[in-house]
Amino acid sequence: MTDTTDYPDYKDTLTLPQTEFPMRAGLPAREPEWLARWERLGVYDRLRASAEGRKPFILHDGPPYANGHLHIGHALNKVLKDFITRSQQMLGRDARYVPGWDCHGLPIEWKIEEQYRAAGLDKDKVGIVDFRQECRRFAEGWIDIQREEFKRLGITGKWDDPYLTMDYHAEAVIADEFMKLLMNGSLYQGSKPVMWSPVEKTALAEAEVEYHEHTSHTIWVKFPVADYGPQASDLSISGKKMGVSVVIWTTTPWTIPQNRAVCFGPDIEYGLYEVSELLDGAKEDLGAQVILADALAESALSAAKVNATRLRTVSAEELAALTLAHPFRSVQGATGEWDFDVPMLPGDHVTDEAGTGFVHTAPSHGDDDYQIGLRHGLPMTYNVLEDGSYRADLPLFGGEVIVKPDGKEGGANVAVIKQLAYAGALFAKGKLRHSYPHSWRSKAPLIYRNTAQWFAAIDKPLEDGMGTHGDTIRARALESIDQLVKWTPQTGRNRLYSMIEARPDWVLSRQRAWGVPLTCFVKTGAKPDDEGFLLRDAAVNARIKAAFEEHGADIWYTDGFKDRMLDGLHDPGAYTQVFDVLDVWFDSGSTHAFVLRDRDDGAPDGIADLYLEGTDQHRGWFHSSMLQACATKGRAPYHGVLTHGFTLDEKGMKMSKSLGNTIAPQAVIDEYGADILRLWVAQSDYTADLRIGKEILKGVADSYRRLRNTLRFLLGNLDGFNDAERVNPADMPELEQWVLHRLAELDIEVRKGYAAYDFQGVFQKLFTFATTDLSAFYFDIRKDALYCDAQGSQRRRAARTVLDTLFHRLTTWLAPILVFTMEDVWLSRFPCEDASVHLQDFPDTPADWLNMPLAQKWAGVRQARRVVTAALEIQRRDKVIGASLEAAPVVHVRDEQVMAALKSLDFADICITSDISLTADPIPAEAFRLPEVQGIGVIFERAEGQKCQRCWKISPDVGTHSHPGTCARCNSALG
Incomplete structure (x- = not known):
């Protein structure tokens, strides 16, 4: 071997990766910067403007309750919704997402009563409007807190204009939807046993x-x-x-x-x-x-x-x-x-x-x-x-x-x-x-108690002329479940169908203060079965709705309201005003009317493409929305329903404060960042119960680091790339054409996966591609060309063209899942003031990139490569060699087609060896084999010659060129 101590240092002649994209993500500290940037750019509104004319996609938000910090179940639910909204937008839809909150009801009222009791105040001595205003302020405070907590998760949506069930328009519509029951004959007052809370002094719905x-x-x-x-x-x-x-x-x-x-x-x-x-x-x-x-x-x-x-x-x-x-x-x-x-x-x-x-x-x-x-x-x-x-x-x-x-x-x-x-x-x-x-809510035992309540009759033929899907609420609901709604998973259909098939009439009334009142009047002294017991007058209803639009539902409780509503139409003294409030499930069940129907960013037909909640909502929001819409709209308010499981700890135990096994989303964000929490969702099968804990999150973080390393390689090797370098696919080496084929396959799978809400499948395919096909194969092979080839070489230009293609697809395909990281990657390459990966669609992928014959050929090449690399790993483990470039193995190949494929390539480059010999001779007994790869054996041989001081390949021609210590390729690259 020639003494190399006097050879020049060629390191500066290599084209090594250049990027400021850090390997350490620093997500907890950096994510808020991107949130602020998106708000400054108005990304959500810009997408709405640019998507005008596209087919809308409406995921209607099931409203969380405004009374506490978010738990991990909230995070799971909202992240899944965000995956869908973002992916549908990037698939070419106008994916609108209006977040909302459930604001009325006993939990908030209970909190205010607790505050009163602690202060020694008597609730009954406080005016009902004043008490309701206290409840409203309580809800407003928690809405602001939860809004920031949801935004911190990277959730996109119309955060500056959400829907609230306590907004005046919402209260007016809820009342109007109730009055439709009054007018279509389904409303009645009955005395029957209902589930009753003695502690809370009210009837409860099954979902409560x-x-x-x-x-x-x-x-x-x-x-x-x-x-x-x-x-x-x-x-x-x-x-x-x-x-x-x-x-x-x-x-x-x-x-x-x-x-x-x-x-x-x-x-x-x-x-x-x-x-x-x-x-x-x-x-x-x-x-x-x-x-x-x-x-x-x-x-x-x-x-x-x-x-x-x-x-x-x-x-x-x-x-x-x-x-x-x-x-x-x-x-x-x-x-x-x-x-x-x-x-x-x-x-x-x-x-x-x-x-x-x-x-x-x-x-x-x-x-x-x-x-x-x-x-x-x-x-x-x-x-x-x-x-x-x-x-x-x-x-x-x-x-x-x-x-x-x-x-x-x-x-x-x-x-x-x-x-x-x-x-x-x-x-x-x-x-x-x-x-x-x-x-x-109170966790106290319940009793069945006979009491006069207001009900919606679900088997009574309705007087509304909307009988396309049946004449009763139950019939419409069952037909909607069977014929009009797509269920994911299908078991959701069976569960809701059986519930509605067997359920009794809907108890609508609650004996509480904070909610939308049952806006109806009854004839004084009359019995529920008497003719004219309920006042049914469209003109009165219109007055009530208008009053609620202007003043909110509190107006119902003001002195003289009944007289004003009936003035000139009926004798106010002949009627009694009802002061029960509606079941809050009727509130949330009515959201289709004041969100999907009434908002400019609602659904064109007032029907959502998708409702998405946990499996408990088959008896909750899915159920009440179905009943309410069937009563007032004639059919289900959704085309599709997607359900997810519950969150459990690492041992599969239900989370509870008493067990000390809860995990707050903010704690995960503080330690790892929101993208890790989002990645946990993407890696989980959300159709079943999901486990989360420290060890699970460590595994998620490890996957993230591996993926980030792939993206960093892309960025580093695309430094300075421009269109002048671009190479047409037909002029590329087979290896690059194979990568394009894989991208074409993935494009089909990613689009199909996102359309089917299979986020686990999408991520696993992309992660495997990034870490196995790219990092462990393509990048490993092409590092040599990227670093050592002349900058204008066809092979290097082709590789960089493919890297650019990979960049645009991986960043956009992963953007719905890793919203912060993909923005970081995008801006690292395109640091434009108004740029954002979230303003992009998934790029179109030419169908002619698909090349099955080439794919089959390279499947055989990769199998052969596996045998070679496994054989060399043994030599490295035994310290016979330090690197694969020190080897020049002899590869025995039995199959003629595989032999022809390997001979058509520079198989030494593919195996990252300095040389390689291919032979059809019988495989020697001492040859290394892999049991799962038949017909290939490897005999280890050392490479002959000297090591090139620039690319480290060993070749007999090193030292025979104008640049000392270089091989022919490197000598040419140095000029």
């Missing part, structure tokens, strides 16, 4: 209910037979000793005073049992006779701590003939309150899976019970007040509380159990741990 483990009292209660009837005369004889009782089982002892019937299952086998033995602790009488379902007799008798003998079968006909006495009949102090007969009624809802096979029926406190009551004319009771206490004049139990204001159990259950024991009706008692409904 969550289920938690709860310990309930369980009791087995004897209802004595008062009359056997002729069909059961034999039963009276067999029970003449002490009389016979039917035993029921319930987990709500407080409902016993409201009992009006007992139901049995016509197909269940029942028996008459006589207590034959008292076990330790038994309270029952020896010889007592009870009727039980045979399948449940053993568990009931065990609970009572007795043994019993089965005397005979009791038929359904005999049961139907029985008349029972209420357990509190003739009890001292009952003053005749329960001295009535209790009928035995057949019920399809009765099973022998738990209890006794008999169901205690209180029509005022359960939906099944209510339906039975309707069929058989059972009376309703009004014993339970809005605070969950019994009416004061109820004998024995007056004033007892079911659920206390703090959400804990009151004394009602125990009081009833004690009276049952005193009356000799308590067969057994116990405790049961089970899933029980709670308010999702």
